[in-house]
Amino acid sequence: MGDISKNYRLNFLKEVEANVEEGEWVKMCMQCGVCSGSCPLGKFWDHPPQEIFMMIRAGKRDAVLTSNAMWMCTSCYNCIVRCPRELPITHIMHGLAHYAQRLGLAPAHQPTAKFAQLFWNNLMKKGRVNELKLGVKLYFMNGIGEGFKTSLKMKDIGLGMMKTKRMNPMEAIGGHALEDVKGFHAVMQKAQELEDQRLANQRP
Amino acid sequence: MAKRQYSFYPGCSSQKGASSSNYLISAQTMCEELDIQLNEIPDWNCCGASIGYAGGGELPRLTLSARNIALSEQHNPGQSIVATCAACWLSTREAAERLQHNPALAKDANTALAEAGLTLKNQTPIKHMVEVLIQDIGYDTIKTKVKRPLAGLKIAGYVGCQTNRPFGIAGESFENPQYLDRLIETLGADSIPQFEKKVQCCGGALAFSEPAKSQEMIKGILESAHDNGADLIVTPCPVCQMNAEVYQEQINATYGTNFKMPVVYYSTLMAIAFGRSAQDAALTGQVIPAEKLAAIAGK
Ligand code: SF4
Ligand code: SF4
Ligand code: SF4
Numbered sequence: 001m002g003d004i005s006k007n008y009r010l011n012f013l014k015e016v017e018a019n020v021e022e023g024e025w026v027k028m029c030m031q032c033g034v035c036s037g038s039c040p041l042g043k044f045w046d047h048p049p050q051e052i053f054m055m056i057r058a059g060k061r062d063a064v065l066t067s068n069a070m071w072m073c074t075s076c077y078n079c080i081v082r083c084p085r086e087l088p089i090t091h092i093m094h095g096l097a098h099y100a101q102r103l104g105l106a107p108a109h110q111p112t113a114k115f116a117q118l119f120w121n122n123l124m125k126k127g128r129v130n131e132l133k134l135g136v137k138l139y140f141m142n143g144i145g146e147g148f149k150t151s152l153k154m155k156d157i158g159l160g161m162m163k164t165k166r167m168n169p170m171e172a173i174g175g176h177a178l179e180d181v182k183g184f185h186a187v188m189q190k191a192q193e194l195e196d197q198r199l200a201n202q203r204p
Numbered sequence: 205m206a207k208r209q210y211s212f213y214p215g216c217s218s219q220k221g222a223s224s225s226n227y228l229i230s231a232q233t234m235c236e237e238l239d240i241q242l243n244e245i246p247d248w249n250c251c252g253a254s255i256g257y258a259g260g261g262e263l264p265r266l267t268l269s270a271r272n273i274a275l276s277e278q279h280n281p282g283q284s285i286v287a288t289c290a291a292c293w294l295s296t297r298e299a300a301e302r303l304q305h306n307p308a309l310a311k312d313a314n315t316a317l318a319e320a321g322l323t324l325k326n327q328t329p330i331k332h333m334v335e336v337l338i339q340d341i342g343y344d345t346i347k348t349k350v351k352r353p354l355a356g357l358k359i360a361g362y363v364g365c366q367t368n369r370p371f372g373i374a375g376e377s378f379e380n381p382q383y384l385d386r387l388i389e390t391l392g393a394d395s396i397p398q399f400e401k402k403v404q405c406c407g408g409a410l411a412f413s414e415p416a417k418s419q420e421m422i423k424g425i426l427e428s429a430h431d432n433g434a435d436l437i438v439t440p441c442p443v444c445q446m447n448a449e450v451y452q453e454q455i456n457a458t459y460g461t462n463f464k465m466p467v468v469y470y471s472t473l474m475a476i477a478f479g480r481s482a483q484d485a486a487l488t489g490q491v492i493p494a495e496k497l498a499a500i501a502g503k
Pocket of ligand 3: 129214215216217218249250251252253254289291292
């Protein structure tokens with residue numbers, strides 16, 4: 001997948017349109033800036049949405065796909081409901097993030113990128129999310145030392161949740177699962193196959 | 205009165221021993237009082253939430269919701285799906301609409317579902333519990349059920365993001381929705397119409413992965429509620445509830461503030477106003493105790 005960009009004769013907009021969920025909307029952006037001004041975490045992003053769309057059109061492939069922007073999208077949908085051109089901005093952000101991840105270009109130490117992948121892996125195992133395992137993995141995702149520090153910091157929150165029966169240490173073994181895990185896995189595997197085929201067919 | 209039947213999608217976070225198990229308990233109590241029967245979708249799976257996009261591409265993510273809708277259509281035919289979790293509602297409704305508008309994707313989703321003998325018709329309305337309350341039941345009926353008006357309580361209605369955008373509640377504005385305030389008033393409490401953070405994002409999943417950034421936003425929400433004289437905050441979303449409630453000590457440590465603001469679900473408020481016990485209203489699930497509500501429940 002490394003040289004996928006060559007297929008597009010370096011036209012990054014075309015690449016985005018063919019490979020990124022809702023990417024065909026990018027060209028509709030009129031650069032008004034409403035989304036950037038509405039984004040609650042925009043001030044932390046390398047590039048807010050409006051800028052990302054401009055960069056896509058300007059062919060700045062690496063800068064877009066390796067940036068930490070997109071990964072801090074909280075899915076608040078502020079931008080979507082305000083955009084005068086009705087771009088599905090939230091979904092484009094998610095689509096870009098997913099595409100960057102698939103190509104291995106997502107920033108290695110972006111915490112939400114890691115968390116988002118952990119979440120997906122967690123739910124794929126048994127069809128439902130195991131909050132305890134997810135939390136433990138999250139706290140230890142940057143290594144053992146930092147993990148213990150974070151766990152310690154989060155200890156009181158964990159105790160509060162346990163006391164009110166909103167966290168269950170027994171989830172560490174077993175935990176909630178579907179009855180038909182086998183069927184679930186078969187369905188999801190098929191969906192992944194079809195997704196891969198669909199993307200392969202869209203490529204020039 | 206015959207009970208209204210809904211196909212119920214509870215979501216992972218409401219499971220026993222999970223972070224919003226208290227939401228489920230209070231919602232069930234509320235529904236009993238309103239003659240609503242919730243028929244759980246058998247063997248439902250996680251919706252993928254908003255954060256599923258990193259690992260999950262378009263079709264796999266849509267297929268997650270397609271499986272739930274197909275199970276609902278098979279086991280609870282003719283019933284609308286109702287979700288209590290905002291993210292569950294949003295993902296499911298978004299998936300249903302995307303698959304309706306894109307026959308090629310719908311065909312692929314059905315091919316995948318066939319692996320487990322399932323078929324998606326995709327003809328099922330997908331509602332949030334708040335829509336059921338406001339559109340199917342109505343404020344007037346809710347009012348007739350109030351046995352213990354929440355008189356004297358000042359409550360900040362925190363609508364948050366995903367119960368409000370992009371779908372929201374029909375007839376409400378995205379920037380200043382009124383339904384939660386109206387619900388608060390219907391239960392006999394005072395709402396705070398000038399609570400300016402009512403649709404502010406709480407950070408969602410970033411509360412886990414990037415806590416400093418998320419807590420800065422939560423601080424703003426708490427501050428506004430506090431400055432407007434709120435006794436407590438009420439919300440329709442499990443992510444908002446958890447984020448606004450459980451990090452207050454950390455926020456206090458970071459910012460030198462002194463928040464101890466209870467954050468409850470609308471269903472907890474309603475269960476208490478309808479005369480049910482603190483246990484049935486899941487007040488026992490508060491990390492920050494809602495003492496004034498508990499006092500009303502103790503009457
Ligand atoms: S609000 Fe819409 S049109 Fe305006 S800059 Fe953002 S994406 Fe473009
Ligand atoms: S949905 Fe994402 S991109 Fe849009 S305003 Fe919210 S955080 Fe920003
Ligand atoms: S959004 Fe949360 S609660 Fe809803 S199904 Fe997904 S993980 Fe579970």
